[in-house]
Structure formats: C-alpha cells, structure tokens
Amino acid sequence: MTTHPAVSATASETVHWTVLDSPIGQLLLTADESGALTSLSVPGQKGGRSVRGAEEGWRHDPGPFRAAEVQLAAYFAGELTEFRLELRSTGTDFRQRVWNALDSVPYGETTTYGQIAERIGAPRAAVRAVGGAIGANPLLVLRPCHRVIGADGSLTGYAGGLDRKRHLLGLEGVPPTA
Numbered sequence: 001m002t003t004h005p006a007v008s009a010t011a012s013e014t015v016h017w018t019v020l021d022s023p024i025g026q027l028l029l030t031a032d033e034s035g036a037l038t039s040l041s042v043p044g045q046k047g048g049r050s051v052r053g054a055e056e057g058w059r060h061d062p063g064p065f066r067a068a069e070v071q072l073a074a075y076f077a078g079e080l081t082e083f084r085l086e087l088r089s090t091g092t093d094f095r096q097r098v099w100n101a102l103d104s105v106p107y108g109e110t111t112t113y114g115q116i117a118e119r120i121g122a123p124r125a126a127v128r129a130v131g132g133a134i135g136a137n138p139l140l141v142l143r144p145c146h147r148v149i150g151a152d153g154s155l156t157g158y159a160g161g162l163d164r165k166r167h168l169l170g171l172e173g174v175p176p177t178a
Contacts, residue, residue, distance in 0.1 A: 013032060013033055013057065014033055014057050014058075014059050015030050015031070015032070015038070015057055015058045015059070016030065016031045016032075016033075016035075016059055016060075016061045016063075016064045016065075017029065017030045017031075017058055017059070017060055017061070018060065018061065018062040018064075018065045018069075020065070020068075020069055020072060022072060022076055023076050023167065023171075024042060024141075024160070024164045024167055024168070025042050025043050025164070026042070026043060027040055027041070027042060027072065027141070028040070028041045028042075028048070028049055028050070029065050029068055030049055031064040031065065032088055034086075034088075035064040035086065036086040036087060036088035037065075037068060037085055037086065037087050037088070037139065037142065038087075038088050038089065038090075038138065038139075039138040039139060040068075040138075040139050040140050040141055040142050041138075041140065042140060042160045042161075042164060044160075044161065045140065045159050045160050045161075046135065046159040047135070047136060047159055048140075048159065048160075049138070067084075067085060068085055068142075071083050071084070071085060072141070075141070075171075076171065078171060081107035081108070081172075082107060083142050085142065087139055087142060087143070089137075089138055089139060089143075090138075091133070091136065091138075094120075094122075094129065094133060095133040095136060097120040098116060098120060098130055098133035098134060099133070099137060099139075099143055100120075101116045101119040101120050102116070102134065102137065102143050102144055102145055102147075102148070103143060103144075104119070105144050105147045105148070107144075107172055108172040108173050108174060109147065109174075110147050110148070110149045110169070110174055111147060111148055111149075112148065112149060112150065112151045113127045113130050113131050113134070113148060113150070113151070113156075114127055114151055116130050116134070116148060117130045131156075131157070134148055135157060135159050136159075137159070140159065140160050141168065145158070145159070146158055146160075146164070146165045146168040146169060147169070147172075147174075155169075
C-alpha cells in the first residue's frame with residue numbers, strides 16, 4: 001500500500017467516484033485526478049462521504065477503481081491480506097501519524113488505542129485523540145481501523161458500525177471478542 005502526504009484539494013480538482021457492492025454493503029470510493037484513492041465509505045458511516053450533496057466537480061467514473069475493485073473482491077473472498085493501492089489522505093500531522101500506524105497493523109491481528117499512541121510516540125493521555133484520528137480515517141477497510149480494539153479486548157467504536165467491524169475481523173480470522 002502506498003500512502004502519500006496530505007494534499008489539499010483545490011476547487012478545480014475533479015473527484016472521481018464509483019460504488020462497489022461488498023459483503024458489508026455498498027462501498028463508495030473516491031479518487032483524486034491522479035487516481036489515488038482518497039476515501040472508502042459505507043452507508044451510514046459516521047463522517048463518511050456521500051454522493052448526495054456532492055460538490056460540483058464529482059465525476060462518476062469506475063476507471064480509476066479497477067485495481068481497488070479486484071483487490072477488495074479478493075480481500076472479501078479471503079484471498080488477499082494486504083492491499084497494494086495508491087492512497088492519499090488529507091489530515092493533520094497527528095492524524096497522518098495515526099493513520100500510518102494503522103497501516104502497520106497486520107492482517108488478522110488487533111491492536112489497542114494505547115498501543116497506537118505508543119507507536120507514534122504520543123503520551124498515554126493522548127488515547128482519546130488517537131481514537132478521534134482513527135474515527136476520522138477516510139479509507140475504511142483499506143486502512144485497517146477495524147483492527148483497533150479496546151484495552152480490555154472489547155470491540156469499541158467503528159465509524160462503519162460494530163456489525164461491520166465484527167464481520168471484517170471475522171473475515172480475517174480474529175476470534176470474537178466481548
């Protein structure tokens with residue numbers, strides 16, 4: 001998976017988008033003009049993108065998403081454990097550090113908010129801020145925020161909903177937790 005530093009979109013940039021069906025519902029994917037994926041959202045996602053009300057400059061175009069479509073299908077079929085897609089996210093330096101730490105959580109494993117804070121060199125008191133950054137992850141599934149659980153092993157918040165989180169962890173062979 002290739003990630004890029006934060007890039008500010010300008011009003012003149014085109015946002016390419018498509019919708020893919022998946023076992024966790026429809027996936028709305030967006031990409032910038034270069035074809036780098038900028039978001040993957042699910043219906044009802046807290047803070048997720050939506051075509052409804054999309055700004056001018058949004059263009060329905062499945063072309064830039066062919067590799068993502070193939071890799072997501074393989075992931076949901078249990079045949080792919082690591083995405084190799086170009087990703088581009090816009091966020092603060094702190095969010096970028098948290099998201100980069102998420103990218104290092106291996107398939108089929110979980111981590112905690114405290115462990116993510118530790119990985120980025122943040123104090124234990126920053127766990128809430130880490131949780132906020134994880135909740136703002138614009139690339140669900142591709143950037144594995146579903147692999148982050150509570151310190152007590154419980155499933156905690158997931159912008160896409162706890163049922164989807166359970167599904168994704170089950171797909172990856174993670175035993176059910178409280």
